[in-house]
Amino acid sequence: MLTHAEENYLKAIFKITERQNKSASTNKIAEYVNTSAASVTDMIQKLAVKELIHYEKYKGATLSEVGNKLATQLIRKHRLWEVFLCDKLKFPWEEVHDIAEELEHINSAALINRLDNFLGNPRFDPHGDPIPNAEGKFMLRNQSTMDNLQVGQKCVLVGVSQHSVPFLQHLNSLKIKLGTAFKILDKLDFDKSMKIEVDSVNQVTLSHTVANNLLVKLI
């Protein structure tokens, strides 16, 4: 079985390599697991020996088949626990990540499958991220970031690509949550900020940084 630390590294590599099609650099991993680059080199050498990752000196790491499977199961556990915390225990969405970060390491297939069932087999977590099923399969939504929309277009929030507490709290204060409907009223050229109508009620201005982290579906 894997240690706590090994699991965190696998998950970091998974997330880093998820979108871009290149290997995860030592520094990037260090940033994710919050340690020094030297420690990362140590660990990825060990993970390479265990054949959980592919690693070439100075060229970063990518997950092996096995490593990918393990990382996917971790993601599954993490996101299911987040659903539990939000749906059942009524935690606000900005508080669940850190707790799920610990819960994800609990090792019991029976537990996670019963939990999945108890939660009604949810397919997305409280931040709109897809939840892999027991076989590791999950759906990718066709979505775009809000800053790509044009004036006049309407959309619904389906996810956020940033999970920091301040960012999510900012959305709370704007009464923006998953499912919220928007209409683009205006886009300012010089700072790329956007004027938005929220749920056909109030109007808010979003910085480009915010708009760029909102994942939306056109309607």
Next chain:
Amino acid sequence: MLTHAEENYLKAIFKITERQNKSASTNKIAEYVNTSAASVTDMIQKLAVKELIHYEKYKGATLSEVGNKLATQLIRKHRLWEVFLCDKLKFPWEEVHDIAEELEHINSAALINRLDNFLGNPRFDPHGDPIPNAEGKFMLRNQSTMDNLQVGQKCVLVGVSQHSVPFLQHLNSLKIKLGTAFKILDKLDFDKSMKIEVDSVNQVTLSHTVANNLLVKLI
């Protein structure tokens, strides 16, 4: 904060010293945390430095005030998770201990208090053990072990003082669970076994070992 290992040691010392009023021996602790006596000596010396236990060479360990508080909170977490696993996820009572053994180490007061609330503030776990509240207080039931009852007396099962999988499965096969009502039909002198009527329906014979591990309340 405490490490995983430190927490397990505190819990072991708590359980060992819970009933008897003497200190926990090195060997007994080793048995509980499943390591060597040498490792225990190492660890209890460290715990003593941190003032979580009182320790005198060759004389075993007892919890300090602080250590006792921490151990009690661990017990609280362990038992609440067990309730969650049984009540919500429908695990059989013999499967919950090992999982709770991991879950108890998750560190979040908010989590455990919300969980407590979600479960309806249960006061006993699936094995009939009392659950300390957030302040560490818990009720002690007046109970006796079944082997103390006399022929003709009636009682209800309120707890089990052994949590091993085979023991609990044996009870399952006898259709005995918390709340089951009994009537003592006969006590055999030579092997101390007991003939019992279960829920006014079927009759079973219990060995002394079994009867001695059943905690009952007279009715």
Next chain:
DNA sequence: TTTTATTTTTAGCCATGTCTAAATTAATAT
């Protein structure tokens, strides 16, 4: 193409928690 800056690796060190074997102390038996 050199020089400079950045990234990555190596080397040496430390803390935690474990182990086995040997030494010491306490408890039991003769």
Next chain:
DNA sequence: ATATTAATTTAGACATGGCTAAAAATAAAA
């Protein structure tokens, strides 16, 4: 009271995962 047995502690070692500082390799700039 002494000898034997059992419990406990010490000593020395190892694996894991982290650190800092220095060396080496790669990338970027001049």
